[in-house]
Structure formats: structure tokens, C-alpha cells
Amino acid sequence: MNASTINTILLLVVLINMFIMGSNRIITAIKAVALQGIILALLAFFSEEFTTKGTILFIIIVSIKGFIIPLLLIHATKFANINQEMKPLIGYMPTMFIDALSVFLSFFISQKLPLLPSHQETIIVPVFFATLMSGMILIIARQKAITQVIGYLMMENGVYILSSMLTGSVTFLAEIGVLLDVLAGVFIMGIMLNHISTTFEKGDVGKLTSLRE
């Protein structure tokens, strides 16, 4: 795959970040993150030679990021009766603007980094920074517990861009480990969401400050 195609697909990833920042329904955001994960897995799969290891990793990643985690999260939202509204602490338009600023910042940062010439012509590193920051912004700017999970998944997607695109297939074991962590994290978060919703009626993390033993 040439640099231009990779850049186009990575741009799509940034646009999905922006879409999640502007979307006000939780299930839409979950689906968008799943789509982002699938796009990234496809990108990593097609940018290398076909190997058995790579194919297995691809299938695992697509099934976990694209199907298992979103289904778990959607199930959790329905089970815990979470309202579809995102409940922003910072409004949708300001969040989009902050996200755009973070994209500019990440392009600026990655120009200062001493990268290999082959990595400089693609926008892998800036998109990694941008996705990581978008995840953090989402965690900060939204009130509900489930949006924090979505932000966490976005950050994981960001890390995946860097690990798979820059270092090649040597990261098989590491990526599997990270995926297991994410899956476990989402699992635990799903259970926690239930407990939060039964105790406080709404999955609002602002209320967690008053938790006692």
C-alpha cells in the first residue's frame, strides 16, 4: 500500500474521532469506535504480507474490537437503563473545536520528532497522537461512566495505530495482551456500570466523589 492510500484511511480515522466528539447518542459513539477499530485492523492487515500469524491476529482483533466489545457495551447500556443522551460537561461544538486543536497540536509535535524518512511521509504518528488525545478529551468532557469506556477504547485504537503500523508484526504478543486487557477492562466496566446504576440510578461519575465504604 502506498503512503497516499494509508493517509486517506488514517484521515478517515481522524474524521471518526471528530464524529464521536460531535455525536450526542451513546450507541452511535460505540458503533463509531467499533468501525474505527475495524478500519485500523484492515489497514494493518493489508499494509503487510499475508502471514498466518497476521491473519489470526486480524481475525481476533476484528472480532473483539468490532463485535464483542460493542455488543457488550450496548448490552450494558440497555441492561443498566442508561439514557441515550451523552450529558456533556463541555458542549459538543467546543469539544469538536478542542479536538481540532489537538489534531493541529499533534501534527506540530510529530514534526519535531526524529522519525525515519519512511515514516515521515505518512501521517501515522500525528494520527496516533490525535486519537490518543481525542480519547482523553472524551473522558474529560463527558459525564457518564460509559463515555469513559468509549474514550478508553479510542485511546486503545490510537496505541494500536502506533504499535502495528510502525513496528510491523513483531508486536503479535503485545497486541494480544493489550486486547485482553481492554476486553477485561470493558467487562469490569460493564459490571461496574450496573452497580453504579443500581446505587445512583444514573451512571454519572460526578457522584462517585461521595462514595464511602
Added chain:
Amino acid sequence: MFDIVHIVLTLLLFLVLSILNMGIIIKVKAFFGGRCGAPVLQKMYDLIKLIQKSIKLSTTTSWIFFAGPLLALIVPFFAFFFLPFASIPPIISFEGDFLLFVYLFGLLRFFTTSSALDTSSSFEGMGTARELTFSFLIEPILFVCLIILAKGTSSLTLFGFFGYHILDAWQDYSTIFGIVVVCFLVILLVENSRIPFDDPATHLELTMIHEAMVLDHSGPLLAAILLGGAMKFTVYAVLIVDLVIPFKTGILFYDTLIAIAGVLGVGVIVGIIESVMARLQLISIKKVLLGTLIVSLFGIILITR
């Protein structure tokens, strides 16, 4: 090169294309609705009917009321002078003419809104406010897109943007130019008040945007505004076609045929968009336009790094 017959023929072609395009949009929408639809030349019959009518004037109007429709006729013609069509070079071309191209439409907007305010009707004031809000959001997008083109083709004229370098530029910056095409399409839809942003066929003054401004124009004045709107649509369609179809066969006849097919194709695409999409909420239009602006800014980042 610039013989007068040539120019007149090009402008006639432009005029015919404008009228055809409006008819094609109506036909496509009728096809999607399962209807037969009005004939393709219906716009022309409407214009002829309007010209035969008399003008009704409000007592509060002054000469400004006539300036809007007059400029609506003149400006698209003048803007078309700067654009290359097929392999025909533009009639006027100088360094930085893309700035003039943008602000010609700014001038048109100023006089259209002034003539709307001149009637001292509250509906038209509301329509003016909305139109100006959208145009203020559109202008940076158009500018950013033109800057991207200037950087990509390293020239400062519209002829340079779409002339000989465009094919090489497409090979180098295909992603970024793809973004520019999408932005141009959004600009075309907003500027010509097409459906996702404004409904040209709405019948309630409160929901109108562009149409609210021309409520008081009647007869020949309304005909001028309608024809001007159709020509403005064609100017933007030519802008898109110049960018999307960069290759030239070298034979004038074939190039012109391809360009005509392209312009009519834009009409078909707009018709399809209007058929499959509902009108956006007034609030979410702002969101969409700011999103488009951010996307176009990505283009600038990508092209300057």
C-alpha cells in the same frame, strides 16, 4: 484566441446548461418520487411567463430593490469569465483572480440582502439574517479550499488551478483534492440553497432561507433572480467539474462534450442528494458547516507538511 463568436457561443452554452440543470434536478427528484415530472425546459417556460407579467412594487422600495436582481444576472456571467471550461481558457485571467471570484459572489450577496431589506418586510429580514449566517460560515471553507488548490498547483490564478498542472497535482495530492471536492459540493449545496441546507420548494415563510428574501420580487425581477440562481449553480458546478475531470483529450469537441456531461452530472448528483436526504435542522446546519471547515483545515495541514 478571443474572437467574439467564440465568447458568445461559450456564454450561450453556459446559459443553456443553467436552464437544463434546473430541469434535470426536477426530473431526478420526480424519478425518485415515482412521478413523471415537469419537462426539462420547464424553467424556461416559467421565466417566459414571469417576464410577461408586470412588476408590483412596495411603496418603501428605492433603486436598491432593482440592484439585487440586476446583479443576480450579471455576477454569475462575470464569474464564469474567470473559469476555464473544458479546454477553453478563461476569458479574463490575472494573478489573484480567485479572490475576485469569491468576492464577486460576496457583492451579489450584499445587494441581494440589501434589496430584501429594502422592502422592510420582517420575513425578508429573517431570511437575510439566515442567509448571511450561512455565507459567513461558507466563506472560510471556500477560501481554505482555494488556498489548498493554490499550494497544490503552485499558481495564483483560477486558470492555473484547473489548467495544465491539475493532473500532476491530482497524482501528488489525491487525498487532499478529494477533500476539496467534498467541500466544494457542500459549498454548492449551501450557496444555491439546495435541500440538506435549505429547501427551494418550501411554502412556509418561517422555514425559508433564500426564498424568504425574494418574496417581494415579482414578474421580470423574479425571473432575473431565478435565472441568476440557475447560473450561479452552473458556475459552482463548472468549478467542481474543472477539478474532478482533470484530463483533457486535446480535441475541443470531445473535451466540451465531457465537460457538459460533467456539469449535467453534478445536477443529477444534487438531484439524488435532494431525493434521499431530508432537510437538516437549522441548528445542525451550523454543526455540519463547522465540521466541513475543520475537514478543509486538515487538508491545509496535510498539504503544508
